[in-house]
Amino acid sequence: MSGVINLESGANISLTANNPLLKEILIGFGWSLVASNAPLTELVPSAIMVGANGKAVSDEHFVFFNQLGTPDGAVNYVSGEDKEQIEVNLSLIPEEVTKIVFVVYADPDIRKPGNFGSVRGAYIRVADREDSSIARYDINQTDIEVTAMVFGEIYKHNGAWKFRAVGQGYSTGLAGVAKDFGVNI
């Protein structure tokens, strides 16, 4: 696959329809923070495997830095480039999963938890197993009301996997995300 496709919010791209051999994809997250002597926003990328009812398949299907992989082995935190990376093995995704949502939240430390107002240059990118980028979505929102954001999602469409750039912010932070997707945190 040649060239990186830059996506706008709401746009999608086919992952496997034109490339059925694509079994493993890499999701890369990046951002910078405005320097400050005050407590900094601690962004945490995560992935939620969601079923047809729009809810997480289980609490163990919420992947973040302290729950590094799903029980089925389909989604895993890995190290590499970017700020953080999550690897998805499409062939291991359970049949009941209709999409995987990639959420970045500000850690809700009670000492000034932070928000996206101090975040610059946030992005999510999709790459193949060799880390060759397929698509990228640059997020330009710097809203101080936003404390969590769905950066993007991969979803099943007509039996093939697609990626969608989302950019939906939450003012209710991690708790709001957990409520929406039915994760017990």
Place this chain on the structure above:
Amino acid sequence: MPINTTVSRANIVYLKRRPKLSDTPVIPTTTASNSLVLTAPNAVLAPEKPSKPTVSGKIALSFTEKPVVRLNKRQSAMGSLVITNAASFAWDTGLKSGEETPTQPNANIPAFGNRKVVEFYKNEVVLSLRYFAQLKRLIVAANSGIMEIKLYDGSTIVVDSDNGKNVIYISRINNILEIRLEKLTGTVAETFSVKSSL
């Protein structure tokens, strides 16, 4: 505008390096039923069974019924763990250690993102669970009365200090927190061999 580009991932202690196709050894994947093969998926993916009581809602620690509980992976790493009515705490990273009281802050406590991993904040002990992996143990003492440990999910653990004779001992077991009721036999430093590092 100055931008902070500090890499924030160094604290993820159990993160695996992502192998590339070129450096991945070929491992047979048909050995799941062979219990002698440690690379078998079943060995890797077997669900963890908690060996200690877990925390949900409001519970109390006691030496007779429930002296220890363990948090799950999400409870162990989201937001702040807040302890009320504490008079002091001792912290230990394995390399550095020390004590703090509300009137005697300890400058040696590691800080990330301009927040100390643990500190007295508005008369409560606040532990940053984002960086809990930096601590090996945390021991919290009260002068008297009840201490409450509050988690981000709303769960609460109640501990009777028995006039300062009981303390809360928090330690890290891999990537979960274990919270234990312990009895003092001297000072916190003497009982748990906590030395103040310079």
